[in-house]
Amino acid sequence: MLINKNTKIIGERVILVPYRKEHVLKYNSWMQSKELQELTASEPLTLNQEYEMQHSWMLDNDKCTFIILDKEKYEETQNEVAAMIGDTNLFFLNNEDGPLAVVAEAEIMIAEEWARRKGCGWEAMVFLLKYGIDKLQVKQYTVKISANNAISIHMFEKMGFIQTAFTQVFQEVTMEKLVDDQFKQFIKENTKHHLVIEDGEEVVQF
Template sequence: MRQNSRLMLVGQSVMLLPYKRHMVPKYHEWMKSPDLLQLTASEPLSLEEEYEMQIKWQEDDDKCTFIVLDLDLFRETKDEIESMIGDTNLFFMLKDDNCGLCTAEAEIMIAEPGARRKRRGWEAMIMMLIYGILELKVKKYQAKIGISNSASIQMFEKLGFQEESISEVFQEITLMKVVDEDWSNWLQEQTKMKIMSYDHD
């Protein structure tokens, strides 16, 4: 999404950067993991295909992605690539109620095992939800998660999402949260987030 291609979100333990070309090789290495492919319901891509996908993420109006960096590690190393730990995405869905792109499917992936269970994914997801509400005018969120992925299900439930449906065919649960002022305020109380300019091509 071009709207976020020059922005970064800075929180307390993570920093979210737009997905840029120089980040593709590390992202591609992550997605060689069978476990991550299964958890994200993704297909393996060649490096060339991954570069093409990065361009789509940057240009398509119905997709918004940020790469998650460990903020402490980045402050120590000043190295974006070394500090990369995952990504967070919004997929926008057109509706027939004249709402436009007001419903978004939210995703979070912490790819680096050493960064898990440290609430990095929790803060990154909250920051993305806030960005979606304040800047992209999201009115409703969905999260589609494999039934076996209990950690992600629990996280989204703690974020206020509720079960909408279960697909036995796809072994997937869909959780939903309608945005309201109280929830938006609660999200913003969970972290201190700054939206800043980002100039790396």
Template structure:
């Protein structure tokens, strides 16, 4: 999405930056992992296809994506590639009803269990509510991704449907003022131009 093309979002533990061409090689390397492919319901792409995908995420008005940086590494090394730990995105599935699918991936094993995903997904949802006008979120999660299932339940999402063919559960959450207030209480964040 062009709306976030110059947006940097800073949280307590993470920094979200737009997905740029120079991020693609490391991202592509992550996506060679069969485990990540299974957890994210993704198919392996060639490096050229990954560059095309990055371009579509940048240009398409239905997609908004950020690369997640470990803030402490970034502040030490001042290098986005070294600091990359995952990504988060929103895909507009129904513009008329302002429904967006939220996704989160922590790809670096050293970053797991440190609540980077929790902070990233909350910031991404608040960004989606404020700047993309999301009224309902959906999350499609693999049956085997217990960590994500539990996280989205803690975030107030409820099961909407199951697909045995794709082995995934679709969760959803309608945006309410009380929920947005609760999300705001969970984290601190600020937006900068980059």
């Protein structure tokens, strides 16, 4: 999505950056993992297909994607690729009125095992949810999670998501959350003292 092509979100544990061409090789290597394919309900792509996907996602108004960097690793290396640990996405489900949506499906993947269970997924997800509310006018979120991904299910339950469906064939749980005042306050409390940098210059409290 072009709206976030120059956006960087900086937190205590993670940094979110747009998915760019230089990230594709490492991302494609992640997605050869059978474990990640199962957890994300994804099929592996060739490297050329992944480059095409990255380019289309950058331009597509129905998708908003950020690569997740480990902040400590990035500060140590000053290299985004070396610091990559996963990605997080919004897929807009009703886009009749243009690029801003009402309902968005959220996804997150922490691909690097060493970066799991450190709070990186939680922080990256609340950043994305707030970005969707503030910048993209999202009014309701939905997530679809593999039934055996207990960690992700528990994380979204802690965020207030409620299970609304279970697909036996795909062994997949659907959870939803309305963006009401209580949820906005929850997100605000969990995104204190973080920054959004737009176009490399403007810095605002997040």
